[in-house]
Amino acid sequence: MSYLVADLGGTRIKAGVFQEKKIIASSILNTDNKESFSKVIENLDGVFEELITSVNCQKSEINGLGLALPGIVDIDRNHVLAINDKYNESIHFNFDRWARDKWNAVLATDNDARAALAGIWQYGVGKGYDNIITMTLGTGVGGAALINGKFLYGKHYQAGCLGGHSTVNFDSFKCNCGNMGCVEALGSTWNLNNIVQSHPDIAQSSLNNYDNVDFAVLFDEYRMGDTVSKEVTENVLKAWSSGAVNLIHAYDPELLVLSGGVMKSADIIVPFMQNWINKHAWTPWGKVQIKISQAIDDIALLGLGYLVDTKIKNKRKN
Amino acid sequence: MSYLVADLGGTRIKAGVFQEKKIIASSILNTDNKESFSKVIENLDGVFEELITSVNCQKSEINGLGLALPGIVDIDRNHVLAINDKYNESIHFNFDRWARDKWNAVLATDNDARAALAGIWQYGVGKGYDNIITMTLGTGVGGAALINGKFLYGKHYQAGCLGGHSTVNFDSFKCNCGNMGCVEALGSTWNLNNIVQSHPDIAQSSLNNYDNVDFAVLFDEYRMGDTVSKEVTENVLKAWSSGAVNLIHAYDPELLVLSGGVMKSADIIVPFMQNWINKHAWTPWGKVQIKISQAIDDIALLGLGYLVDTKIKNKRKN
Structure with a gap:
């Protein structure tokens, strides 16, 4: 199981590859206030592609995606309900379509503090x-x-x-x-x-x-x-x-x-x-x-790994 | 299904008989600060007996008991964990034994505000x-x-x-x-x-x-x-x-x-x-x-009826 995970912060995005309970590679993407949200995701896709190449992984091996966002997230429908100004276009972004069309992977989204708590709980x-x-x-x-x-x-x-x-x-x-x-x-x-x-x-x-x-x-x-x-x-x-x-x-x-x-x-x-x-x-x-808790950045990525894992397991059960 | 329910308040106890989603009879028991908690329960038993007689019910027909207490209650073990001074002996009282030996009935205990909320939710x-x-x-x-x-x-x-x-x-x-x-x-x-x-x-x-x-x-x-x-x-x-x-x-x-x-x-x-x-x-x-919410007294008794009902249904499931 390999997942791509990213924590969208106020000034930068931390992206990583989660594999067997570890972040095996990660990268920082600086964001620009003037970018549209679609552009932010396009840049993130680029970083994800670089990351999977760097760990000799194939796109087809990625079966999960995790995104932490600084806002209120409907995790059942992967919709952003409310968010700070910087990412306000994300309210209209179709995350499920992106996950399916671009990555053909199961997507877990959540509030960034919950993702961090997941990491603290499972790995911290x-x-x-x-x-x-x-x-x-x-x-x-x-x-x-x-x-x-x-x-x-x-x-x-x-x-x-x-x-x-x-x-x-x-x-x-x-x-x-x-x-x-x-x-x-x-x-x-x-x-x-x-x-x-x-x-x-x-x-x-x-x-x-x-x-x-x-x-x-x-x-x-x-x-x-x-x-x-x-x-x-x-x-x-x-x-x-x-x-x-x-x-x-x-x-x-x-x-x-x-x-x-x-x-x-x-x-x-x-x-x-x-x-x-x-x-x-x-x-x-x-x-x-x-x-x-130190190193809260990494802990959020690990937490996202856990959240994606849980979502995939629940899907199998249903 | 007939249940005996009681809300143990600071100055008095309200007791009732719950049958088919209604309190069909109720009674007030004034309590005395000097009484031991065993004595309080003994008096409550007397009131319960009067109540079931008043509605032409047999003791054997009572299959549930509900108690609301002004404190923190472990609802899984029917233990009072913390409570105001008046009932502080209840921390050592064996509610399960009382329910079994005296009434041979399933017991649901809870904090009084939760019992009231159960009533507000289901009947209010x-x-x-x-x-x-x-x-x-x-x-x-x-x-x-x-x-x-x-x-x-x-x-x-x-x-x-x-x-x-x-x-x-x-x-x-x-x-x-x-x-x-x-x-x-x-x-x-x-x-x-x-x-x-x-x-x-x-x-x-x-x-x-x-x-x-x-x-x-x-x-x-x-x-x-x-x-x-x-x-x-x-x-x-x-x-x-x-x-x-x-x-x-x-x-x-x-x-x-x-x-x-x-x-x-x-x-x-x-x-x-x-x-x-x-x-x-x-x-x-x-x-x-x-x-x-008006008539918060009755609403707590109704709520207890719901909590007892839920406990009996869950017992059947397990």
């Missing part, structure tokens, strides 16, 4: 757990939920994926999504400058020397002892932690897996969040454990 | 919907979740039931559960006096004339134009609404069913919450509708 730090929630902290806050060994989808395929849009302080910043005081609005890169600039003492802070404050800068200045950085960091940590508690109360998991570039400061983040969860999550059975 | 305002969340507003904030026609339980049977403990303002009141700024801490009877007394202008408010402020008082004074009542009411409505958005983002439902005595002021509550949800919940497929 979530191995051995059947109840997992994830939070990816960065530009936004993403995630997914696995309950008793099944991914949560919901009626419109958006259950489990909107943990970043849990309100943790309705008296605070408005989020891009339209909601008030989401985890994302209080703790992600897109709003961090705004958060920093709204601090009453910003003029006295070392953060004032930066044109653009990202989490790397914020945590550096926090380590240097800047007071405003300390307060902003603590508020961000509280937002992430409260969001984690909301997910724990919603989905009843054993394990919370954190990822994202910001995990370079795991020494600050994990102890704070673990302590908050231990103190504030109501889990009479025990404590939810936090683990970190 | 949720009929025809397979994706429902509930919020019962009152002494606390309870609820449950139905996703694609299945109740959400989670690994430790607490998924779906902790909507009242979603953080909506981590900078606010601490909750009984140990968490910060839960929906419950900001919007339920147990903390309402504390909320009112913490308002900076309480001395100038008509609420200051009451020894005890409950929602009936609060909404009355709000209608009379008292400024503090208006501010407190709006904050409560925002807490409930933000909690509702968190549940919508978590479970992806079509329908939110509200209940509780406070629904006497549905004219204030429902328009506010529907408007907030329409504005702030991210549901690209459409809008989540709000409905009110």
Whole structure:
């Protein structure tokens, strides 16, 4: 069984060949905001062809395709229901026709965070757990939920994926999504400058020397002892932690897996969040454990391999 | 098929006989805080016996039993895992033995909010919907979740039931559960006096004339134009609404069913919450509708009838 898998991210696409539970070759495709979605897929086809040549595989040997997309995906019909601006034409794209006509292969599509969770569960730090929630902290806050060994989808395929849009302080910043005081609005890169600039003492802070404050800068200045950085960091940590508690109360998991570039400061983040969860999550059975997932790119490709595998097995059963 | 069903509430137990999709007789049993749990069950047995006599039924005709409990229930083993103080001995009670030795009947136990949701779904305002969340507003904030026609339980049977403990303002009141700024801490009877007394202008408010402020008082004074009542009411409505958005983002439902005595002021509550949800919940497929469920007592008994029915049918299948 050889599958072609790709994770369509905001700035680039990671594509790979999945064979016998491994990604045996992979490649990065940079994308351009001006390209049509058909053009994106055409370029991806090219990368896929190069990849199968590189591993001495024939096109006819490819029996599965997996795509992870940064949006809400109807996995039963392979339709994108809602997605960020960059790929908005994908809503009208016929993925099934592409899979059949171009590759003659079974296609599994899913939300990118669910694909990553599949990888974490089957091949990563979530191995051995059947109840997992994830939070990816960065530009936004993403995630997914696995309950008793099944991914949560919901009626419109958006259950489990909107943990970043849990309100943790309705008296605070408005989020891009339209909601008030989401985890994302209080703790992600897109709003961090705004958060920093709204601090009453910003003029006295070392953060004032930066044109653009990202989490790397914020945590550096926090380590240097800047007071405003300390307060902003603590508020961000509280937002992430409260969001984690909301997910724990919603989905009843054993394990919370954190990822994202910001995990370079795991020494600050994990102890704070673990302590908050231990103190504030109501889990009479025990404590939810936090683990970190590195290399989230590869893990999503592996997860797609698992999702394609499952789809092919289910097709045989029916 | 005749089943005996009972909803064990904080101050009283409602017991009934379920036959052919109806509660054909019911009775209220007041409970005493000093009684042992065995004594509570003994009294319930007495009420059940009276009820079956009243409907000319024989004990041998009873083939099912249903119990709703205000706690976390392992429905597969009929064990109470965690429960409020009043019934804390129930954690050690052998429900299966009682059902077998005393009644020789199949027993279904569940959390009370799930039993109510089962009734709402099968016999109430949720009929025809397979994706429902509930919020019962009152002494606390309870609820449950139905996703694609299945109740959400989670690994430790607490998924779906902790909507009242979603953080909506981590900078606010601490909750009984140990968490910060839960929906419950900001919007339920147990903390309402504390909320009112913490308002900076309480001395100038008509609420200051009451020894005890409950929602009936609060909404009355709000209608009379008292400024503090208006501010407190709006904050409560925002807490409930933000909690509702968190549940919508978590479970992806079509329908939110509200209940509780406070629904006497549905004219204030429902328009506010529907408007907030329409504005702030991210549901690209459409809008989540709000409905009110009256007579939540009977609906829980009907729901128990459905749960017992399902358990008996599943036993036959296996």
